[in-house]
Amino acid sequence: MRAALAKASLVRHRARTVLAILGVAIASAMLLDMVMLATGMRESFRELLLTRGFQLRLAPKGTLPFDTDATIADVSGITATLRRNPDIREISPVLGGSIHVPIGGRDVSASVLGIDPSVQGDYELQSGRDVLEADAIVVNDRLLRALGRRIGDTIRVATGYDPQTRSYSGQRNLVITGTVRFLYGASDQSGSAVRRETLLQMNAQSPTRAGDRASLFMVRARQGADAEQVRGWIEAQLPNVSAISIATAIAQVDQRLSYFRQLAIILGAVSLFVGFLLVTTLVTVSVNERAGEIAVMRAIGVSRSHVVEQVVMEGLVISLVGALVGLALGLVTARYLNSILSAFPGLPMAIDFFLFQPKAAWSALGLVIASGIGAGVYPAFRAASLPISQTLRREAIA
Amino acid sequence: MLLALTLSFFLTQDSTVSDPRSSTETRTRTIAIDEVLAEQAHLRVGDRVTVSPTPDGLGDTVVVGAIVRRGADPSEVARGDLRVWMHLDQLQTLSNYGDRVDRFAIETKHGADVPGLIERINNVAFGFRAYRSRDIAVETSRTFQVVSRFHRAIGIITIVASSVFLLCIMVLKVEERRRDIAALRLMGISRWTVVRAIIAEAALIATLGSMLGIVLGWLISLLVNSHYQAVYRTPLAFSIVTPPIVIVAVALSLVLGITAGVAASLRLVRQPPLALFGR
Amino acid sequence: MNAPSPIISLRDVRRDYALGAEQVHALQGVSLDIDRSDYVAIVGPSGCGKSTLLNLIGVIDQPTAGTVTIDGRRVDSMSDREATQFRLRNIGFVFQRFYLMPILSAVENVALPMAEAGMSRGERVDRAAGLLSYVGLANRQRHRPSEMSGGEQQRVAIARALANSPALLLADEPTGELDAKTGAEIISLFQKLNADGTTLVVVTHDEDLASAARRKVHMRDGKVVDG
Numbered sequence: 001m002r003a004a005l006a007k008a009s010l011v012r013h014r015a016r017t018v019l020a021i022l023g024v025a026i027a028s029a030m031l032l033d034m035v036m037l038a039t040g041m042r043e044s045f046r047e048l049l050l051t052r053g054f055q056l057r058l059a060p061k062g063t064l065p066f067d068t069d070a071t072i073a074d075v076s077g078i079t080a081t082l083r084r085n086p087d088i089r090e091i092s093p094v095l096g097g098s099i100h101v102p103i104g105g106r107d108v109s110a111s112v113l114g115i116d117p118s119v120q121g122d123y124e125l126q127s128g129r130d131v132l133e134a135d136a137i138v139v140n141d142r143l144l145r146a147l148g149r150r151i152g153d154t155i156r157v158a159t160g161y162d163p164q165t166r167s168y169s170g171q172r173n174l175v176i177t178g179t180v181r182f183l184y185g186a187s188d189q190s191g192s193a194v195r196r197e198t199l200l201q202m203n204a205q206s207p208t209r210a211g212d213r214a215s216l217f218m219v220r221a222r223q224g225a226d227a228e229q230v231r232g233w234i235e236a237q238l239p240n241v242s243a244i245s246i247a248t249a250i251a252q253v254d255q256r257l258s259y260f261r262q263l264a265i266i267l268g269a270v271s272l273f274v275g276f277l278l279v280t281t282l283v284t285v286s287v288n289e290r291a292g293e294i295a296v297m298r299a300i301g302v303s304r305s306h307v308v309e310q311v312v313m314e315g316l317v318i319s320l321v322g323a324l325v326g327l328a329l330g331l332v333t334a335r336y337l338n339s340i341l342s343a344f345p346g347l348p349m350a351i352d353f354f355l356f357q358p359k360a361a362w363s364a365l366g367l368v369i370a371s372g373i374g375a376g377v378y379p380a381f382r383a384a385s386l387p388i389s390q391t392l393r394r395e396a397i398a
Numbered sequence: 399m400l401l402a403l404t405l406s407f408f409l410t411q412d413s414t415v416s417d418p419r420s421s422t423e424t425r426t427r428t429i430a431i432d433e434v435l436a437e438q439a440h441l442r443v444g445d446r447v448t449v450s451p452t453p454d455g456l457g458d459t460v461v462v463g464a465i466v467r468r469g470a471d472p473s474e475v476a477r478g479d480l481r482v483w484m485h486l487d488q489l490q491t492l493s494n495y496g497d498r499v500d501r502f503a504i505e506t507k508h509g510a511d512v513p514g515l516i517e518r519i520n521n522v523a524f525g526f527r528a529y530r531s532r533d534i535a536v537e538t539s540r541t542f543q544v545v546s547r548f549h550r551a552i553g554i555i556t557i558v559a560s561s562v563f564l565l566c567i568m569v570l571k572v573e574e575r576r577r578d579i580a581a582l583r584l585m586g587i588s589r590w591t592v593v594r595a596i597i598a599e600a601a602l603i604a605t606l607g608s609m610l611g612i613v614l615g616w617l618i619s620l621l622v623n624s625h626y627q628a629v630y631r632t633p634l635a636f637s638i639v640t641p642p643i644v645i646v647a648v649a650l651s652l653v654l655g656i657t658a659g660v661a662a663s664l665r666l667v668r669q670p671p672l673a674l675f676g677r
Numbered sequence: 678m679n680a681p682s683p684i685i686s687l688r689d690v691r692r693d694y695a696l697g698a699e700q701v702h703a704l705q706g707v708s709l710d711i712d713r714s715d716y717v718a719i720v721g722p723s724g725c726g727k728s729t730l731l732n733l734i735g736v737i738d739q740p741t742a743g744t745v746t747i748d749g750r751r752v753d754s755m756s757d758r759e760a761t762q763f764r765l766r767n768i769g770f771v772f773q774r775f776y777l778m779p780i781l782s783a784v785e786n787v788a789l790p791m792a793e794a795g796m797s798r799g800e801r802v803d804r805a806a807g808l809l810s811y812v813g814l815a816n817r818q819r820h821r822p823s824e825m826s827g828g829e830q831q832r833v834a835i836a837r838a839l840a841n842s843p844a845l846l847l848a849d850e851p852t853g854e855l856d857a858k859t860g861a862e863i864i865s866l867f868q869k870l871n872a873d874g875t876t877l878v879v880v881t882h883d884e885d886l887a888s889a890a891r892r893k894v895h896m897r898d899g900k901v902v903d904g
Contacts, residue, residue, distance in 0.1 A: 001785075001788070001789060001792035001793075004781075004785070005778070005780070005781070008778075008780035008781065009780060011780075012779075012780050013573075015569070015665070016566075016569055016570060016573065019562070019565060019566040019569055020566055020570075022562055022566070023562050023563050023566045026558070026559040026562055026563070027559070027563075030555070030559060073452070162525065163525040163526065164524055164525025164526070165525065166525070208493075208494060208495075240452075258629075259626070263552075267552070271559075274559075274563055278563060278566060278567070281566075281567055281570050281571075282566075282570055285570040285571070285573060285574050288574060289573075289574070292776060293776065293778060293779075296772065296776035297778075297789075298737075298761065299735070299737050299764065299770050299772075300764065300765070300769075300770060300789070300790050300793075300837065300838075300840075301761055301762070301764040301765025301766070301768075301790055301793055301794070301841075302761070302765075302789070302790075302793045303758065303761050303762075303793070304757060304758075304761070306793065333555060336551070337548065337551055337552075340544065340547050340548050340551055341544060341548055343540075343544045343547075344540075344541060344544050345540045345541060345544075387738070388732075388737040388738070389728075389729075389732040389737050389738040392737075392772070392776075393728075395774075
């Protein structure tokens with residue numbers, strides 16, 4: 001009977017109920033989006049870093065991977081040192097740079113990674129073959145389009161370009177053997193990869209890039225090893241590098257993008273408060289209008305708690321329906337907002353600012369529903385506690 | 399460590415160039431460091447440090463000649479870069495760069511024909527191009543364009559949400575007074591008079607509310623600037639409340655508030671008065 | 678053989694309440710006994726305390742002083758929970774303005790107290806239908822109050838008051854909103870109820886309703902002056 005009364009009361013004022021549901025839906029959507037934003041970047045970044053299972057990254061001392069043009073010298077020596085640790089299973093040195101391809105009177109430039117294809121963790125092969133030979137190169141779709149070439153074509157690639165003399169250095173003919181998707185590549189970035197030895201040979205003539213160098217080492221620890229312990233060991237053995245664990249990398253990103261998390265927390269709290277306010281206002285107006293009815297219910301023997309239950313049920317229905325509508329709305333707006341933030345220059349394509357995590361989402365919506373219940377309790381209790389005879393007298397006069 | 403190069407800061411010139419490969423050395427040269435580096439590395443003016451292009455420590459010994467306050471440069475925010483200013487020739491030698499620079503910054507005379515100058519330079523340029531600083535700024539501020547777009551989207555969503563909330567609450571509040579409205583209508587007060595009264599009330603509430611909101615917004619803006627300036631160690635202003643923003647906010651509040659009031663009141667005044675009494 | 682005890686017994690009951698800055702003495706030492714199956718009309722000028730007295734008997738208000746006993750139980754100092762339960766099972770109230778739930782149909786309105794008392798759905802629908810037939814509204818079960826006349830609404834209210842077979846039926850100006858013809862129908866119904874054994878206490882200005890009662894209690898200025 002209480003449910004029937006609650007339902008009938010909501011249906012009696014359809015426009016009001018629909019507006020309230022819409023208001024709660026918007027508040028829920030915003031809260032959901034802010035929850036997604038608060039945790040999305042971090043989780044998305046963590047997932048990306050762990051894609052190939054490398055728990056540690058080694059970069060030149062004091063820098064983050066590819067933050068600067070700095071490189072680490074003596075790759076062979078460093079690799080040998082790292083292999084001394086039985087907890088280290090795999091080592092992937094990566095050398096970054098840029099290439100220039102003169103084509104049809106114009107210069108097509110792109111980034112290039114020098115890697116070891118047997119242990120690389122930077123790209124996924126989409127078509128063709130990996131860089132198994134010294135003169136092989138793999139490219140992403142964007143670069144392939146820019147070059148106007150196909151898999152199997154040979155291109156003349158240079159690692160140095162002097163704009164003053166318009167001359168190229170470090171040139172070599174390379175065969176496009178496949179197309180790849182770079183895991184850490186930005187959407188607007190043309191990228192390629194060759195074997196690291198190939199890139200070293202092409203860099204041999206450059207005074208600043210010559211030598212056995214790497215921009216980054218990716219290190220995978222063996223199953224069960226303590227990554228933090230390995231990290232400490234590496235930093236002790238190799239004072240010229242910074243060893244960065246996933247936790248450190250995430251902390252760095254967190255620190256740089258703390259603004260978004262703070263914004264998310266503030267806007268999320270405001271959304272929840274507004275939703276609460278809306279339901280409270282609705283329930284208060286509703287019970288004020290029905291003070292006489294409520295007094296009569298009490299007079300005929302309906303208990304206070306049952307009156308409160310019926311009224312709270314109205315708030316619960318609005319919050320529940322609003323939360324579900326808000327879930328759908330929130331996912332749509334999150335997608336839109338994510339598309340805006342994904343345009344950050346240099347941001348890996350795989351990073352999402354807004355990440356849907358079921359547990360966090362359901363918690364957020366649960367919070368909306370709980371606040372809807374809470375919002376109804378006080379006005380309902382007040383109405384159910386009004387002195388019956390005085391209320392009836394006042395309603396009769398009114 | 400890659401050292402940043404700027405020509406815009408002039409140091410007191412000291413001795414001749416010190417050759418790191420030479421055993422003879424005259425007076426030590428000076429560098430300037432930014433205030434964050436000074437704080438992190440506990441450096442003061444007069445301290446001797448070694449600057450090197452690689453972490454292995456071989457380089458030049460220099461003296462900290464000055465500590466530079468950070469400018470209001472958006473591109474420095476959120477990056478953990480530490481900056482050092484050196485004499486050009488010393489940096490070129492140290493980093494094996496040769497007689498090269500990354501760019502020239504040119505200050506023209508007041509009233510100079512800048513586009514014409516750019517054209518003349520580019521016509522004879524060999525291996526470089528000239529750009530207006532403004533155009534470069536636009537290109538390099540993509541990060542902030544993205545943030546601006548994001549803020550704008552949040553702003554629009556907030557306005558839409560606020561409109562719905564406002565309409566909802568106005569409907570509820572006006573409905574609370576349905577009996578009063580019914581009594582007025584029974585007395586002979588016209589629909590239009592009732593609506594006007596509600597509009598006046600809604601306008602007053604919207605005006606007072608928006609004024610309170612502006613004061614609140616201004617205070618929050620102060621808080622935001624104070625907080626982020628401390629976090630990022632920059633004099634950059636992150637939030638500014640300008641007269642046009644105030645005018646737009648007040649106008650929008652008034653429009654939304656009055657619209658909500660009109661919508662809510664029209665719903666009720668259309669009904670026969672006795673129906674409003676529930677008969 | 679001892680006379681049966683009265684179903685309602687008030688002893689020296691006072692009720693004061695604040696109205697703005699003033700203190701109103703609505704009842705000033707009322708003592709009254711009402712026997713089982715009696716039909717009592719409480720009459721008097723406006724503001725004499727009739728409705729206040731009825732509210733105290735109906736346990737929807739509590740006296741400032743004195744005792745109220747209903748069916749052997751002291752009700753003047755019950756907790757809210759006890760008073761609510763007592764009302765639910767022992768008292769039926771009929772109001773001047775009917776106070777039906779506009780969102781429920783006639784049968785649902787009558788079934789409301791039964792639902793509160795824990796009766797199963799089937800049972801209460803049957804009983805509610807039976808009560809509506811008793812008051813002459815068998816064919817109006819599914820109608821909402823807005824679809825009924827004043828007299829029909831009052832009859833639904835009476836049926837609701839009888840939902841849990843109360844020992845006592847109280848009515849506050851039950852014909853106050855009705856025309857003479859409809860009022861007469863209600864008066865008839867009350868007589869039928871009383872003939873079937875229901876104890877009735879009505880507060881009224883209506884002379885016809887007061888005359889239909891077996892006993893009149895006159896009140897003036899918060900006191901019983903006659904009856």
